[in-house]
Amino acid sequence: MPASNSPARDSLLDRARSAFSDRYGGAPSTVGRAPGRVELLGNHTDYNGGLVMAAAIDRGTVVVGRRREGRDASVFAANYGETDEFSIDAIDRPEAGTWARYTRGVCWAVSGWAGPLRSGFEAVVLGDVPLGAGLSSSASLQASFAWFLIAMGAVPDESPRVYSGESGDAPLMELAQTLRHSENEFVGVGSGLLDQFSSLFGRADHALALDCWRLAHERLPLGDPAPAIVVCDSKTSRRLADGMYDRRRAECERIVSAYCDRIPVEGGLLLSMISREWLEVEWKRLDPVGRKRARHVLSENDRVRRGIEALRSGDVAAFGRLMSASHASSRDDFENSSEALDRLIEAAESAPGFIGGKLSGAGWAGCTVNLVEADRADDFAEAVRARYAQDTGITAEIHICRAEAGASGWTMQ
Numbered sequence: 001m002p003a004s005n006s007p008a009r010d011s012l013l014d015r016a017r018s019a020f021s022d023r024y025g026g027a028p029s030t031v032g033r034a035p036g037r038v039e040l041l042g043n044h045t046d047y048n049g050g051l052v053m054a055a056a057i058d059r060g061t062v063v064v065g066r067r068r069e070g071r072d073a074s075v076f077a078a079n080y081g082e083t084d085e086f087s088i089d090a091i092d093r094p095e096a097g098t099w100a101r102y103t104r105g106v107c108w109a110v111s112g113w114a115g116p117l118r119s120g121f122e123a124v125v126l127g128d129v130p131l132g133a134g135l136s137s138s139a140s141l142q143a144s145f146a147w148f149l150i151a152m153g154a155v156p157d158e159s160p161r162v163y164s165g166e167s168g169d170a171p172l173m174e175l176a177q178t179l180r181h182s183e184n185e186f187v188g189v190g191s192g193l194l195d196q197f198s199s200l201f202g203r204a205d206h207a208l209a210l211d212c213w214r215l216a217h218e219r220l221p222l223g224d225p226a227p228a229i230v231v232c233d234s235k236t237s238r239r240l241a242d243g244m245y246d247r248r249r250a251e252c253e254r255i256v257s258a259y260c261d262r263i264p265v266e267g268g269l270l271l272s273m274i275s276r277e278w279l280e281v282e283w284k285r286l287d288p289v290g291r292k293r294a295r296h297v298l299s300e301n302d303r304v305r306r307g308i309e310a311l312r313s314g315d316v317a318a319f320g321r322l323m324s325a326s327h328a329s330s331r332d333d334f335e336n337s338s339e340a341l342d343r344l345i346e347a348a349e350s351a352p353g354f355i356g357g358k359l360s361g362a363g364w365a366g367c368t369v370n371l372v373e374a375d376r377a378d379d380f381a382e383a384v385r386a387r388y389a390q391d392t393g394i395t396a397e398i399h400i401c402r403a404e405a406g407a408s409g410w411t412m413q
């Protein structure tokens, strides 16, 4: 069994096992586990073919289960007390916005990638990633479920490669793309690769960098001692699928369509492939909104480039300053922050141990992510909580996290 450094992880697993024996009787044979993530730099750059940096965190999802005779699947979501039953040979879409869309979507996409699943199964899913907060509970659910299927031997052909990890990261990147395909085509959310990549590729005390166009990636140490990753939940929430995300995506596509006659690219032009010089030469092609969005995405790619350099040279303070600049660019040019998120960032900036902070994920609500000197994380949390409550009347929920290993799966004896 892979070692877990986290007592919270182990207790999640124990609770999932006991929910399994209550619901199905006996013991599960197999576990899949996957973390949520924070976005450290690269806000709304992923679907624009740009650069992102993230970290997997020690909040996640576990799936425990075992094979079943026949071709039926039963999945019990312990957080909701709900069961979903379906045939693995005819996977249709449940209602939008349900957890079952994600788990069925994984079966659908993995079957399309590696061939029909070998057997039916029964499984329990349990997670502790705060929902709707921008920490990608959904990618954590997808990745843990995929690893459960792989570790159980339900996935033909590709499974030994992925499971043993012997062939390195290439099959994992294929799995990340398969899970993104599931979210885009089955679940119906047009997100980029950031979330699935982060949940699968995480490493303890490391940041993850991804070039979403070339699919090159790197794991970079966050320092020694690594700073705490402090997630401040504004307790305001907005669903990714409820319109604003798609609107921003469409605005970015409009920018690209203003340039694609001048810059033909096989496979389609993406915003990150347009240089700043080019944009500025042809600036008049864009309306004021387009100019702001373009300025954000291109300057954000630049900040990620500098962020990678900063971590390569061990300069976490410089990395922190880039995070704060990223927040300002999201707020002013991409316009996906909110009053609550801005207040949380202001509270963080004056709190002890602050290194840098920004909104995390889609934006408009949810969480900020802050790097904080590890031994001052508790003081930091207390100061932010007090100041945010004073400014807004809302009690923020604060999670002191560390960067964790990515998804894994194993069988239990």
Ligand code: GLA
Pocket (backbone or CB within 6 Å): 039, 042, 043, 044, 045, 046, 047, 191, 192, 193, 194, 195, 361, 362, 363
């Ligand atoms: C959400 C999406 C990601 C990414 C971020 C913004 O978290 O799921 O793919 O686009 O928003 O950077």
